[in-house]
Amino acid sequence: MHVPDGFLDAPTSVATGVLAAGTVALALRGARRELDERTAPLAGLTAAFVFAVQMVNFPVGAGTSGHLVGGALTAVLVGPWTAVLCTTVVLVVQAVLFADGGLTALGTNVTLMGLVAVGAGYGVFRLLVALLPRTRGGLLAAAGAGAFVSVPAAALVFVGLFAVGGVADVPLGAVAAAMGGVHVLIGIGEAVITVAVLGAVLSVRPDLVHGAAHLRRPADLATRPGLHAEEAVR
Amino acid sequence: MSRRRGLWLAGLLVTLVVAGFVSYHASSSPDGLEWAAGETGFADTARDSATAGSPLADYAVAGVDDGRLSGGLAGVAGVAVTLVLAGGLTLVLRRRTGRPAVDAAAGPARD
Numbered sequence: 001m002h003v004p005d006g007f008l009d010a011p012t013s014v015a016t017g018v019l020a021a022g023t024v025a026l027a028l029r030g031a032r033r034e035l036d037e038r039t040a041p042l043a044g045l046t047a048a049f050v051f052a053v054q055m056v057n058f059p060v061g062a063g064t065s066g067h068l069v070g071g072a073l074t075a076v077l078v079g080p081w082t083a084v085l086c087t088t089v090v091l092v093v094q095a096v097l098f099a100d101g102g103l104t105a106l107g108t109n110v111t112l113m114g115l116v117a118v119g120a121g122y123g124v125f126r127l128l129v130a131l132l133p134r135t136r137g138g139l140l141a142a143a144g145a146g147a148f149v150s151v152p153a154a155a156l157v158f159v160g161l162f163a164v165g166g167v168a169d170v171p172l173g174a175v176a177a178a179m180g181g182v183h184v185l186i187g188i189g190e191a192v193i194t195v196a197v198l199g200a201v202l203s204v205r206p207d208l209v210h211g212a213a214h215l216r217r218p219a220d221l222a223t224r225p226g227l228h229a230e231e232a233v234r
Numbered sequence: 235m236s237r238r239r240g241l242w243l244a245g246l247l248v249t250l251v252v253a254g255f256v257s258y259h260a261s262s263s264p265d266g267l268e269w270a271a272g273e274t275g276f277a278d279t280a281r282d283s284a285t286a287g288s289p290l291a292d293y294a295v296a297g298v299d300d301g302r303l304s305g306g307l308a309g310v311a312g313v314a315v316t317l318v319l320a321g322g323l324t325l326v327l328r329r330r331t332g333r334p335a336v337d338a339a340a341g342p343a344r345d
Contacts, residue, residue: 001267005280005283006279007280028327035324037328041324042245046320049245051249051316052253055309056257056259057260058260058261064264064265064269086324089319093315093319097311097315098308099288103283103285155266171274175274175276178273182266204240
C-alpha cells in the first residue's frame with residue numbers, strides 16, 4: 001500500500017501533503033482528549049507494534065502479498081485521533097529510515113493510511129457497534145468489519161488520486177479493478193489480524209480499549225450492586 | 235499498576251519478536267499496489283526514494299551480510315525509533331489529571 005515517489009504528479013502530491021498536514025494538526029488537538037496517564041503508554045506501543053506487523057507481508061493469491069495497515073485496529077485500541085498520529089509516525093519512520101514509501105509521497109501515504117483507513121475503519125466500527133449486540137463478540141465483529149473495509153477504501157482513494165494525478169497513461173478501470181480486487185483479499189487478512197490482536201487485549205485489559213467504552217460503562221456506574229454487573233463482565 | 239505494566243511488557247516482547255524474527259518469514263511477493271501497478275503498466279513510473287541510500291533502506295542494515303540478522307536488527311531499530319517518537323508524542327499530549335483511573339474511564343464515553 002505504500003505509494004512510492006513518481007506514481008503521482010507534483011500538484012497531487014502537494015495537495016495530499018496539505019490534506020495530510022491538516023489532518024495531523026486536527027489529530028494533535030483531538031488526541032489530547034483521548035490520551036491520559038493510562039492510555040498514552042499503550043498508544044506508543046501500538047505504533048511500534050503496527051510498525052513491526054507491517055514488516056510481515058502475508059501472501060494473498062498468486063504472487064501477491066499484503067500487510068496490516070492497522071488503521072481500524074489502532075483507532076479501536078487508542079482512539080481515532082491518536083490512531084492518525086500513530087500511523088503518521090510509522091509512515092514517517094518507514095519513509096525516512098527504511099525507504100518504504102516515497103518522501104514526496106508521504107502526504108499521499110498519510111492520507112491513504114492515516115486519514116482514509118483510520119476514518120473508514122473507525123466509521124464502520126462505530127456504525128456497527130451501534131447496531132450489533134453490546135457484547136465482546138459484537139465489538140470484535142464491528143472491528144473486523146471496519147478493518148476489512150478500511151483496506152479497499154484506501155486502495156480506491158488511491159485510484160481516485162491516480163485518476164487526478166497519475167503520471168502514467170493507463171486505463172483507469174483496469175487500475176480500479178486490480179487495486180480493488182487485491183485489496184479486498186488483503187482486507188480479509190487485515191480483519192483477521194485486527195480481531196486476533198483486539199481479542200487478546202480485550203481478554204486481559206478491556207478497560208484500556210478506547211472502543212470498548214460502551215462495554216464497561218455499566219461497571220463504572222454500578223454503584224447499585226449487581227444491577228448491570230453481569231453485562232459489564234461479558 | 236502491575237497488570238498494566240504486564241500488558242505493556244508483553245506487548246513490547248511480541249512487537250520485538252515480530253520485528254526481529256517473524257519478519258524474516260514475510261512474503262517477498264510484490265504487495266497489492268506493486269502488483270496492480272505491474273498488471274496495469276505503471277510500475278515503471280516509480281522513482282527511488284531520496285532515502286534509498288539510508289543504512290536501513292529496505293529493512294536491512296548496511297554492512298550486515300546475514301539476511302536474517304540484518305533484517306532482524308533493522309526491525310528492532312525501527313521498533314525502537316517508532317516507540318520513542320510515538321511514545322514521546324503521546325506522553326506530551328496526554329492529559330495530566332492526577333486522577334487517571336477515574337478520568338480515563340469516564341473520558342472515552344463522552345465522545
